[in-house]
Amino acid sequence: MWWLIPVGIGIGKLVYDYFSGQEIEARQRWESKSREVKKTVEEHRRNIEVNIQEVKKTVEEHRSNIEVHIQEVRDSYNYKLLTDIHFSSFIVADSAYQLLDDARSSLDSMVKIIMKTKNEKNELLIKLKELKTKKEKIPVLENLKLLNEMRQSLFDDKDKVKQQRDDLYNEVKRLNQQTNELKTFIRDRCGTKGIEWYDRLEERRRKKIAEGK
């Protein structure tokens, strides 16, 4: 029966080899699978990071596009609003200038009338000195009285017109200054459109000056 011992050991060795081979194989499979899964997880993690970066980039791009859009809309609106106001300011300043011109013409005409009455008055005064009798003097004196009354009235009206002319001159000056301020405001606040508009206006102004208008 002693021979059973080596047989038993041999069988035991075979069983051990069989199971240890199975274990090694299983471990290798497990390790390979583990590496594979680790790699997949790593890939997914990297993909997520890339995706987050992409989403952040998209957000940034959209934010920047929206900001540009807002700026464009703001510039366009301000440009339209300010050029409309500039146009209105120009029209009003032009009307004020025409009124100033009228006031100046009126004043010139009134001064002309006053000068005529003054000449007439001087002639009458010379004539009065030459006359001897009271009878001769009476019509001249009446004439002088009429002229003085008229001149007084003319002076009163002339003063009123002169005041109007001075007020209009100040108003025209103020309106022109306002129109000019608007012009530079448009240049500085309305982006490229504003700068181009300002340059066009300046070019037109230079041309007018060169043509002597």
Next chain:
Amino acid sequence: MESENEKNQPSSEQKSSNTSRVGKIDKVDPAKNFNEATGNKWTSIFQKFNPLGTIADMYANTLAYKIETKRLEVEQKRIEEQAKITHNVLDKSFKLKMEELEQRRLALIGFYETVNRELERLHIERMTVLKMAEITTNHMLETKDIEEKRLLKEFATELTSQIPKFGANANESLKNLVQTLPQVPPAALIDIAN
């Protein structure tokens, strides 16, 4: 539980402020927050059912990452849609404001034309009256008859007294024109986006 819900749920104020701020892209959650957001449920479930602990964790992570990728894709789409809406709102507001300006401009042009016609009429009348005053004065100075002279003087005085009145009327019209002009810089300058 209730307080926790209150914490997670946005308040009505927050909701209204969110809706009013169209186009505001708030944030993008990073991937590390995902498991925390789900209370680490996925990891623990996989750990319980799978005896191969580490691999189970990895599978759970893979799944979490896949879900996160999907969420990011949806988030990206949402951002793009929100941006489109914002651009659209800006365009619509811009068109509306420009239409308002156009209507204002047309109304002002009509007003200027009316006032300028009135000023033109006053100018013609003033010049005519001045001419008449000059002619009357000349006649008055030429005539010898004292009565005629007196009449002509009265007439000339009456005519010249009209000149400042024309000026006053014209100034009144000019005041109306000036009132249509805003201060510089105009207060109406925008903020269209707000």
